[in-house]
Amino acid sequence: MKPLVELDSVSIELGKERIVEQLSFSLNEGDIGCLLGPSGCGKTTLLRTIAGFSEVASGAIRLYGEEVASVKTQIPTEQRQIGMMFQDFALFPHLTVEENIAFGINTWSKTDQKQRVQQLLQRVDLAGYQHRYPHELSGGQQQRIALARALAPKPKLMLLDEPFSSLDAELRELLAQDVRNLLKEEGITALLVTHDQQEAFAMADKAGVMYAGQLLQWNTPYELYHQPEHELVADFIGRGVLLNGQIQSHQLHSALGVIDHEVLCDQDDHDVTFLVRPDDVLIVPTDQPHRLQAQVVGRGFRGSHYLYTLALDNHEHVLAVGPSHQPLSAGQMVGINVDFDHLVVFDSNICQLPD
Template sequence: MAEAAQAVEPQNWGPRGTAGVSFAASLEFDDICVELGGRPVLDNFRLSLRPGEIVCLLGESGSGKSTALRVAAGIQPVSAGALRINGELMSAPGRTVTPDRRGIGLMFQDYALFPHLSVLQNVLYGLKRLGRTAALEQARVSLRRVGLAGRENDYPHQLSGGQQQRLALARSVAPRPGLLLLDEPFSSLDARLRETVRDETLAVLRETNATSLVVTHDPEEAMIMGDRVALLRQGRIAQIGTAAEIYSRPVDLAAARFLSPLGEIETAVRAGMAETPLGPVPAPDFADGARVTVAIRPVGGARIAAQGPGIPGRIVSRRDAIGIDLFEVKLDGLDVPLGIRQPADGALRLGQDVSVVLNLEHVLVFGRD
């Protein structure tokens, strides 16, 4: 059945700009604390979303990001702090306004579709407060936008994974909520579908203008989708900013490691420079003798060429990733080969001697505690 559904899955979403527009809401987490099983999951968690903003909450498993979403949804009570939507108190110790009174749309990782209801009935479920005619109109607008207009009478089990995700999205935006909450919305999709579904979902979020909080563990996904990205660590925001801000100026080495792989060199600072086998790296914020870690990103941090100026190295591993070459290069003075990703070049071969040049724009320096 799944194979059959996949074979007939429509490839085209509906025309962009046709999703219904919402009245965007503000969302504020004010020193929220949540304990589960005697363990703090959210610890004085603070985060504010402006109306119409898309914020991606990024973190490792167990960092508290899904719990934060559940607090916003009214599913998880809090032990301290306050949550407000449009300035109105929704959660506080001893007070939890129910989800249906918060003006929110929810899209969970498993989609939470009703198996006994048809595609159309799933979308109509959240439109009970409207008259029958208005509810049908809004439901069908949402289904057309996600490319499921021809599947109204089918049931969720007859849809592929990608179609189920579309249905979950249509159901969440059909009531035109001021606030949308999405929990790992693309994690169950295969790589072939994920990029297209993510891009179209982002387009729908922009069209609705709903304030959106998206939970993800994927840094690339967060940086593509979010107006801002909030990096969550042990129940608190470790860093928040635009994708460019957190990528170019991560708050610490742990944040940099989470955002991308790194080649790391432990060294010391002399006269404002961190000495490395690839040459000196500016470290103006560190005193002489300070122990630091120089972090080199695989993408853009260094480049290799068959000849020319640079530090000599040797290619000890080479893999082709569809137009991108993944290299490991051995250099004197480094215990671990340096990872480098750059556009494919047939002139570079395994075992070849090459020149390596740093791009200081993608090299970071962190103090060693």
């Protein structure tokens, strides 16, 4: 399948500062991609460059198989068939819901405009709201109208810049799934920028983690979580800790004891760090068989469960989950076992960016 979006070694400068460095990825037609990363990593600048608001310093951007941006090419934004949705929604306060949605299709016939507006209001579950004004809507409703307006011209590509950041956490997750379903129904390829991994997990077919202008990994959300290729990806995606260890005779020696795993079969003896997720650590009563003991040094209530911080004998910490109806107390000793379905080992305990 030919990519609908393709970035080839793209670098971006603002003033004399290099914001994005040699970044490459592609997104197939109908897929939803997501760029994750902390504030200031370059993800919004990259999105704006794909839209045509900024120019590339080197490399090329191709949309629908055609080059739209390079050192020699800069296709105007209005010719790129792109829809955009911003974090502040940017609805026109003096226009009704119907007029906001129809803003980008005002060259269509009145009949076609009305039909498209009614279709989108049905899809965003706001039928009957066409005569209201933005200030009469809740934040979630405004978000849906902003999405409907961006979808109205039937763009080939939708760019979403932190579209849920002003909403509360529960509403963000609900709307993220709703937006994914709507984009899939419309058959629109989309690229989302966010710092919230739950949004990425709810929406994305492919996701990437950016740091300091570089793309550290581009894969499915599942692979980012279970098979991170860089310490910074492991640290950013999901909850977990990096422990120190040594590989000796194809076994991993650490504060969790000696671990055998197939990924160690071709590893030479050396110092490593390895990723431990809460689902890798099982808390068991001390009167049952267990690998070693740990002390509860912290806990966070999560409704159905507690997330515990456990101190090992060498004072390194791991995370583990336990049911909320059987809470453990700070200072309590517990037994733990470990079970690594995915053992992720890094060659160094120093987080370095790739060359």
